[in-house]
Amino acid sequence: MKKSITLISLALLIIPLVSAEFTVSELELTIYRDGYVEVSYQIIPSDYAVQISVPLLGENYENLIVEDENGNPLNFEISGNSVVIYVDDAQLIKLSYYTPDLTSKHGLVWTLNVSSPYPFKVVLPQNAIVVDLSDIPLSISANVISMPPGNQSISYTLGYGVEKASQNWVYYLITSVLIISAVFIGIKLISKRSSKSIKIDREAFLKKMEKFDLNDEEKSALLYILEKGGRASQAEVRNALGLPKTTAWRMFKRLEKQGLVKIIRGRKENWVELKF
Numbered sequence: 001m002k003k004s005i006t007l008i009s010l011a012l013l014i015i016p017l018v019s020a021e022f023t024v025s026e027l028e029l030t031i032y033r034d035g036y037v038e039v040s041y042q043i044i045p046s047d048y049a050v051q052i053s054v055p056l057l058g059e060n061y062e063n064l065i066v067e068d069e070n071g072n073p074l075n076f077e078i079s080g081n082s083v084v085i086y087v088d089d090a091q092l093i094k095l096s097y098y099t100p101d102l103t104s105k106h107g108l109v110w111t112l113n114v115s116s117p118y119p120f121k122v123v124l125p126q127n128a129i130v131v132d133l134s135d136i137p138l139s140i141s142a143n144v145i146s147m148p149p150g151n152q153s154i155s156y157t158l159g160y161g162v163e164k165a166s167q168n169w170v171y172y173l174i175t176s177v178l179i180i181s182a183v184f185i186g187i188k189l190i191s192k193r194s195s196k197s198i199k200i201d202r203e204a205f206l207k208k209m210e211k212f213d214l215n216d217e218e219k220s221a222l223l224y225i226l227e228k229g230g231r232a233s234q235a236e237v238r239n240a241l242g243l244p245k246t247t248a249w250r251m252f253k254r255l256e257k258q259g260l261v262k263i264i265r266g267r268k269e270n271w272v273e274l275k276f
Contacts, residue, residue, distance in 0.1 A: 058101030
């Protein structure tokens with residue numbers, strides 16, 4: 001009898017350890033005005049874990065990044081709707097990606113639909129107006145809503161579409177003209193600034209490169225960006241040189257620390273800009 005009780009006790013101790021690969025300390029969904037959602041996890045792996053499998057929200061993923069607490073990339077692979085992450089010595093894992101699959105639009109109303117086993121935080125676009133919630137939120141602060149786990153949905157409109165729907169078409173027309181004019185002016189200003197933002201001095205930059213102990217890949221990447229006018233996307237450089245994603249990521253980080261490039265984080269991809 002005592003032996004049976006001992007075996008049961010050991011089993012109860014072992015089962016939680018086997019099933020608890022990790023703890024999700026934070027899950028944040030940032031919604032953009034075009035419906036894209038940035039999904040950001042902060043994960044604490046168990047002490048024994050060698051690899052963990054984290055469920056992904058949505059079916060299409062862009063710019064998926066997995067890093068440890070120091071910003072170093074971790075190896076991973078996609079398996080179905082989950083990402084298998086190789087923990088190494090990471091104490092905290094940061095997982096982020098973009099997906100268009102979590103939102104839908106009907107008329108003026110956008111709806112976020114999420115099925116999550118973890119509580120999560122939703123950052124709505126500025127000036128969003130919530131019109132429906134599937135459950136009582138854990139907290140609400142400005143445009144940030146914390147929701148409990150489960151199948152949840154948040155419906156919202158952008159700007160003040162609900163109030164404007166009752167106004168006359170003349171007001172719509174005037175507002176539309178003003179917005180379109182502002183957009184065209186903004187585009188012209190941005191294009192002028194962007195065209196003048198990088199002053200290319202090829203000889204000066206080549207001399208600057210000589211001061212550093214660069215390997216062949218680093219030299220090729222810098223020369224490629226130089227030929228492209230001083231700015232190119234990381235994916236473009238990586239594909240041109242035939243480099244793996246992790247190798248390219250580390251290379252750009254080294255070049256940034258040396259003051260040769262500036263990494264500009266974009267919504268869908270990162271850009272690399274030479275520092276003259």
